[in-house]
Amino acid sequence: MLGINDNFPEYALPGVKKVHFEPYADNGGSIVAIAGDDFAVIGADTRLSTGFSIYTREQKKLFKLSDQTVLGATGCWCDTLTLTRLLQARMQMYEHEHNKAMTTPAVAQMLSTMLYYKRFFPYYVSNILAGIDSEGKGCVYSYDPIGHCERSTYRAGGSAGAQLQPLLDNQIGLKNMQNVTEAPLPKEKALALLKDVFISAAERDIYTGDSIYILIITANGIQEEKFELRKD
């Protein structure tokens, strides 16, 4: 408030209180998504936390937007809920107007614009969108809180994102490796890698753990798998 400044304690007025409301919270969690030639897999942990405390060990962070598109969202959980509800409402409106479901690239672009609409009071959410595009190929789109969007083959996001991304770069992107032959990534390998990567995340990141849900998206639909992680 007026008169109080941390740098000038001599100007502090008695009885004046500094009230501060923090609109954001960090509820933790990590997401990893991998795209193949005809599939996409996306996994997210189920731990919701605040500071050093756990809110719950069983919160799914993957949102099925359609038969072809799944959104993983972590960060501020209140923003995540509102964003996913808004996205689902917009997708329903699209379906009513167009008489067909939204394609994954269309959802990707729309999410980007929706995030930018709140450029000056952002959704504090780390988003990764995974699905099948209009040509049947797997696709992964990753976002920053204000809607920068990039399509890639693999992406790790959330609290352990920085730890996991280099591991994916090496194992899927084959970066910094010699004498390796590029081959298309089969679904089983992608799933095994996904699980290993989350085990590593749970080792070092306190906000990631408990269990993960993995959604496997193919032309035939979406399958779900649950996998247990360290609870500490």
Added chain:
Amino acid sequence: MASERYSFSLTTFSPSGKLVQIEYALAAVAAGGTSVGIKASNGVVIATENKHKSILYDEHSVNKVEMITGHIGMVYSGMGPDYRLLVTQARKMAQQYFLMYHEPIPTAQLVQRLATVMQEYTQSGGVRPFGVSLLICGWDGDRPYLFQCDPSGAYFAWKATAMGKNFNNGKTFLEKRYTEDLELDDAVHTAILTLKEGFEGQMTADNIEVGICDAAGFRRLEPAHVKDYLANIP
């Protein structure tokens, strides 16, 4: 949309339940230059007469057949200035759609949005309805589309239609000539023939305009190209 003094609509019901302003707008359309649209199996053609009142007019400087996006084109019958406004708005709508969904706007979606604009002008304060009917042709989802938008805001999907002067004769002519398996080339030929039915004077590549839309997108035909088609007309 409402001018400063008018908060009430100038388009009001008559006792018989008609909106007379819209009827008059349709009369303005029927007095305008003939335009024709035909949907073929592999594309759509739109064409219009573009007669100039004097030899001093600079032909081909201003076009009636306009591109809205790479895959959608438009032509009109009625008042040119009203048309210009709708073309600008249609182009903006198409770009806004692309900005949102990163996909080319489906023709039906563009038509719905444009028709909504036209309807708003029949129910807003201080404005009059548009004095144009639009013919919109497009290609998306691997098939051709042809739509008409009226001053009332109503829109219709057509296989083939005519608007403007002599539109009744044109439609009768098309009813006889249209078949489901028409190819684009034949459709262009038929469209030019339909235009010729009510054409006063000699038809040349300089006083008609033709646009086609197929899987490769929309384009307005060059006068040289139109001349080739005219050469095949008796």
